[in-house]
Amino acid sequence: MSALEVASGLGLENEDRAIEVASAPTSANGSVKSRPKKKNYKIKDGRLRQSMKRSDEKFRRARAAAKSSELLLQEEAGYLEAEGMEKTYKFNQEELKQSVDITTASKAFDLKLPDFGPYELDYTTNGRKILLGGRKGHIASFDFREGVLDVEFNVNETVRDVKYLHNDQFFAVSQKKYVFIYDKTGAEVHCLKKHIEVTHMEFLRYHFLLATVGNAGWLKYQDTSTGEQVCELRTKLGPSTAMAQNPYNAIIHLGHSNGTVSLWSPNSTTPLVSMLCHKGPVNAVAIDRGGNYMTSAGADGQLKIWDVRMYKEVHAYYTPTPATTLTLSDRGLLGVGWGPHVSVWKDALKVKQKSPYMTHLSPGSAVSDLRFCPFDDILAMGHDNGVSSLIVPGSGEANFDALEANPYETVKQRRETEVQGLLNKLQPEMIALDPNFIGGIDARAPDERKQALRLVTTSETDKIKEENTKLQPKAKTRGKNSALRRYLRKKANNVIDERRLRVQESWEKEKTMRQNYRKQQRGLPVDDTEVGPALSRFGK
Amino acid sequence: MIIKTLSRSSDTYLPARSTEISRVSRNLDPSLHPFERAREYTRALNATKLESVFAAPFVGQLGNGHTDGVYSLAKDFGKINSVASGSGDGTVKFWDLTSRDQHASISAHKGIVKGLTVTLEGNLLSCGMDSTVKLWDVSAPDSSVPLKTFLGSSGFTGVDHHRSRPTFATSSSKVEVWDLNRSKPISDLSWGADNVNTVKFNQSEQSILASTGSDRSIVIHDTRSSSPVQKLVTSMRSNAISWNPMEAFVFAAANEDFNTYLYDMRKLTRSLNVYKNHVAAVMDVDFSPTGQELVTGSYDKTLRIFRVRDGHSRDVYHTKRMQRLFCVKFTMDAKYILSGSDEGNIRVWRSEASSRSGAQSARQRTKLEYDAALKERYKNMPEIRRISRHRHVPSHIKTATDIMKIEIASRERKEENVRRRSKKGSVPYSKEREKHILGVALKE
Numbered sequence: 006m007s008a009l010e011v012a013s014g015l016g017l018e019n020e021d022r023a024i025e026v027a028s029a030p031t032s033a034n035g036s037v038k039s040r041p042k043k044k045n046y047k048i049k050d051g052r053l054r055q056s057m058k059r060s061d062e063k064f065r066r067a068r069a070a071a072k073s074s075e076l077l078l079q080e081e082a083g084y085l086e087a088e089g090m091e092k093t094y095k096f097n098q099e100e101l102k103q104s105v106d107i108t109t110a111s112k113a114f115d116l117k118l119p120d121f122g123p124y125e126l127d128y129t130t131n132g133r134k135i136l137l138g139g140r141k142g143h144i145a146s147f148d149f150r151e152g153v154l155d156v157e158f159n160v161n162e163t164v165r166d167v168k169y170l171h172n173d174q175f176f177a178v179s180q181k182k183y184v185f186i187y188d189k190t191g192a193e194v195h196c197l198k199k200h201i202e203v204t205h206m207e208f209l210r211y212h213f214l215l216a217t218v219g220n221a222g223w224l225k226y227q228d229t230s231t232g233e234q235v236c237e238l239r240t241k242l243g244p245s246t247a248m249a250q251n252p253y254n255a256i257i258h259l260g261h262s263n264g265t266v267s268l269w270s271p272n273s274t275t276p277l278v279s280m281l282c283h284k285g286p287v288n289a290v291a292i293d294r295g296g297n298y299m300t301s302a303g304a305d306g307q308l309k310i311w312d313v314r315m316y317k318e319v320h321a322y323y324t325p326t327p328a329t330t331l332t333l334s335d336r337g338l339l340g341v342g343w344g345p346h347v348s349v350w351k352d353a354l355k356v357k358q359k360s361p362y363m364t365h366l367s368p369g370s371a372v373s374d375l376r377f378c379p380f381d382d383i384l385a386m387g388h389d390n391g392v393s394s395l396i397v398p399g400s401g402e403a404n405f406d407a408l409e410a411n412p413y414e415t416v417k418q419r420r421e422t423e424v425q426g427l428l429n430k431l432q433p434e435m436i437a438l439d440p441n442f443i444g445g446i447d448a449r450a451p452d453e454r455k456q457a458l459r460l461v462t463t464s465e466t467d468k469i470k471e472e473n474t475k476l477q478p479k480a481k482t483r484g485k486n487s488a489l490r491r492y493l494r495k496k497a498n499n500v501i502d503e504r505r506l507r508v509q510e511s512w513e514k515e516k517t518m519r520q521n522y523r524k525q526q527r528g529l530p531v532d533d534t535e536v537g538p539a540l541s542r543f544g545k
Numbered sequence: 546m547i548i549k550t551l552s553r554s555s556d557t558y559l560p561a562r563s564t565e566i567s568r569v570s571r572n573l574d575p576s577l578h579p580f581e582r583a584r585e586y587t588r589a590l591n592a593t594k595l596e597s598v599f600a601a602p603f604v605g606q607l608g609n610g611h612t613d614g615v616y617s618l619a620k621d622f623g624k625i626n627s628v629a630s631g632s633g634d635g636t637v638k639f640w641d642l643t644s645r646d647q648h649a650s651i652s653a654h655k656g657i658v659k660g661l662t663v664t665l666e667g668n669l670l671s672c673g674m675d676s677t678v679k680l681w682d683v684s685a686p687d688s689s690v691p692l693k694t695f696l697g698s699s700g701f702t703g704v705d706h707h708r709s710r711p712t713f714a715t716s717s718s719k720v721e722v723w724d725l726n727r728s729k730p731i732s733d734l735s736w737g738a739d740n741v742n743t744v745k746f747n748q749s750e751q752s753i754l755a756s757t758g759s760d761r762s763i764v765i766h767d768t769r770s771s772s773p774v775q776k777l778v779t780s781m782r783s784n785a786i787s788w789n790p791m792e793a794f795v796f797a798a799a800n801e802d803f804n805t806y807l808y809d810m811r812k813l814t815r816s817l818n819v820y821k822n823h824v825a826a827v828m829d830v831d832f833s834p835t836g837q838e839l840v841t842g843s844y845d846k847t848l849r850i851f852r853v854r855d856g857h858s859r860d861v862y863h864t865k866r867m868q869r870l871f872c873v874k875f876t877m878d879a880k881y882i883l884s885g886s887d888e889g890n891i892r893v894w895r896s897e898a899s900s901r902s903g904a905q906s907a908r909q910r911t912k913l914e915y916d917a918a919l920k921e922r923y924k925n926m927p928e929i930r931r932i933s934r935h936r937h938v939p940s941h942i943k944t945a946t947d948i949m950k951i952e953i954a955s956r957e958r959k960e961e962n963v964r965r966r967s968k969k970g971s972v973p974y975s976k977e978r979e980k981h982i983l984g985v986a987l988k989e
Contacts, residue, residue, distance in 0.1 A: 086547040109550040295576045382550040404572040413558035435583040443582045
């Protein structure tokens with residue numbers, strides 16, 4: 006993370022509290038000091054020049070402040086290193102448990118729940134609570150560090166997915182037919198009857214939108230703060246097989262059974278991007294925190310890493326049996342579930358790795374869901390026979406930002422965060438591939454821009470434009486050609502044969518007939534001296 | 546095996562006692578703070594909305610006001626909390642701004658009190674249409690006998706005191722300079738006009754004074770040479786003048802043509818800025834002590850606040866009962882505005898409608914500063930601009946504004962038609978800042 010990125014990221018928040026640090030970088034030996042280059046502003050307008058100078062100065066100070074703020078990061082991320090002939094992927098969880106401290110060891114648990122599996126999982130954004138949903142109707146929400154159970158109940162019907170809403174107070178469960186929202190006590194708060202047979206759910210926490218996709222292939226967005234359904238989009242690709250949200254721009258990625266992954270925003274009825282990723286159904290999709298990389302696993306046994314800025318494949322891995330679930334941690338660790346196996350890859354996005362970072366096997370129990378715990382070195386695994394949590398050193402973000410997600414928040418802080426979150430709720434119209442389009446300048450021509458205001462997305466404007474061009478009447482002029490004339494033209498002019506004469510005669514005839522017809526149309530007197538070979542002798 | 550896992554101690558993050566504030570740890574990594582623009586924009590939008598929610602410009606009125614219209618106000622440049630007002634029935638009242646109570650009331654003149662000013666000792670000079678200028682002792686105002694009376698030849702329309710010397714200037718049928726210790730004027734600076742409306746001393750370049758005449762002129766005088774220096778004639782009459790306290794050579798003039806103009810006295814052939822928006826004659830103008838803003842009171846029963854660099858008003862204040870305004874003043878701390886109107890009330894307004902003067906906690910202050918920065922950053926977004934610019938105005942202002950818009954558009958259209966049918970270049974475009982100026986004359 007460069008200081009520049011931080012400066013642009015933190016924006017105004019810190020500029021007035023900027024701590025001045027020496028901006029002149031010192032070289033390695035410390036002898037040569039280079040002052041920052043003085044910018045030459047070639048702007049004639051004095052006021053503009055001054056404001057440019059001022060804003061540049063602000064950026065410089067923000068950059069310096071961001072750099073100095075790195076000192077505030079006090080926690081250090083975890084790691085696991087092998088010594089000598091050891092390999093990190095050979096270590097099993099039992100060995101790890103023995104060599105870590107007792108609090109970490111207590112976080113690695115194994116819940117044997119063979120009756121209601123396989124299990125789906127979800128963590129709250131602060132990583133404090135975990136939510137389990139067993140396929141056969143078992144729901145449980147609990148604080149796994151303290152071991153305090155919030156609620157546990159059975160809905161007595163199929164559960165396909167579970168999802169926490171903005172905090173641990175509410176969660177959504179997609180059941181046999183509808184999606185239900187329960188509160189912390191397990192009381193049913195809402196039944197979303199418009200979300201039918203939902204298989205995957207995502208919650209966009211800054212927009213307060215619950216996105217669901219079901220067997221019918223409709224992507225639906227429900228605003229959980231107002232209760233209104235924002236939109237429903239038809240994928241036209243049958244049941245979606247995978248779903249993930251891009252945390253950078255809140256775009257929903259859907260995997261389909263034809264091997265494509267499509268990118269959706271609530272502002273477009275068609276996918277923003279459609280990528281052909283696999284030669285078979287897409288089983289799982291995961292996107293990294295920065296929104297730069299997407300990983301997808303297909304039934305073709307491939308595990309591919311994509312750059313979602315260019316929509317290009319970076320590299321491909323394979324799994325011996327097709328992977329069923331994927332997850333990416335805050336620090337970019339990739340968890341892959343295939344059959345009863347779990348493999349965790351480190352730094353696998355940018356560089357192609359030879360071997361996984363860690364592996365795990367839950368014998369006889371296929372892995373159904375994997376989730377990294379935010380801000381902790383824990384990977385939770387839902388499988389046929391229950392839920393296990395694994396220690397994966399180095400997976401969690403060490404330094405949390407208490408104003409975004411606080412694992413140690415008090416009740417008062419949670420309420421405060423909820424109110425702030427609702428006040429600063431982002432509108433669905435703000436979801437776009439580039440989330441920084443807000444406040445920027447639209448470089449399009451005014452008429453184009455106005456049309457885009459009506460239609461929002463560019464793809465649709467293009468379509469309309471096409472339609473408009475289609476509707477424009479072509480400058481059609483009546484052809485003067487006829488088959489007979491063409492024959493006469495194509496034939497050599499200097500050869501007179503019988504056929505040519507015949508054709509010429511009938512062409513002349515056709516010509517006069519046409520002329521007469523036109524005259525008739527205009528209401529002019531028609532020269533009808535030609536009355537046919539039999540009667541013509543009576544004329545004149 | 547070398548292993549380290551995240552293992553935070555809750556003691557570090559949770560407060561030990563319930564009275565303690567819990568620690569807020571920060572990490573400024575941008576990927577932990579997604580949607581920066583969108584979230585900042587939303588905050589800016591909320592801040593803008595809250596600003597108009599909290600806008601409550603009217604503070605109250607001073608005492609029970611006057612029984613007749615208020616036609617003059619005077620502030621003491623050395624004090625923050627005292628002000629004097631003069632009324633149409635000849636009474637002059639002193640007010641305490643802190644308690645908003647009447648301090649004293651004198652029936653000073655027979656007829657309308659047109660001008661008030663404060664002397665160096667803090668005494669008050671009042672002038673009236675009864676051809677007298679009277680000096681009042683503010684410390685013992687109940688005496689109802691003036692310290693001094695100056696007799697003039699005709700009714701006085703304005704008076705202003707020199708910044709550092711015991712002299713003052715009056716306007717009547719002529720512009721005269723008086724010494725406080727003499728009974729006759731020491732010099733006559735008139736130039737042309739039959740009737741002079743107002744006279745104002747420059748507070749920084751102290752020997753310069755400006756007056757406006759009924760012959761639509763603004764005259765700059767110099768007391769050092771005891772003569773007028775230059776004269777500017779505009780298309781309509783100017784009603785009031787205010788010198789910029791920060792830039793000695795700049796002054797604003799409130800004009801009958803609904804506009805206020807900002808001039809540089811070194812170059813009067815063009816105005817520096819035109820302040821529009823009023824829909825009737827502007828009766829008074831006053832600069833903020835910071836020199837960054839000016840307030841105008843108009844015959845259309847509203848007062849408007851302008852930023853010096855902008856051409857349109859930042860805010861407009863009105864109440865149902867407030868009649869035509871004749872005098873407006875910024876208080877010396879620039880936080881409040883006083884307005885005197887035809888129905889006899891003196892009203893106190895906040896210069897920032899949504900600001901509050903109570904003590905603020907550090908958190909509150911930080912939040913306001915942050916919001917102000919956000920509003921500045923996103924001020925050009927359409928929604929924010931619309932909300933921040935919107936002001937509810939009485940229907941008569943709204944109708945008059947709409948009619949004025951139509952008038953201006955039709956005038957422009959007509960001019961454009963004439964231009965289209967004339968020889969190229971024969972109908973030049975007139976400059977908005979210059980077209981009201983008829984001419985400038987220099988006195989040899």
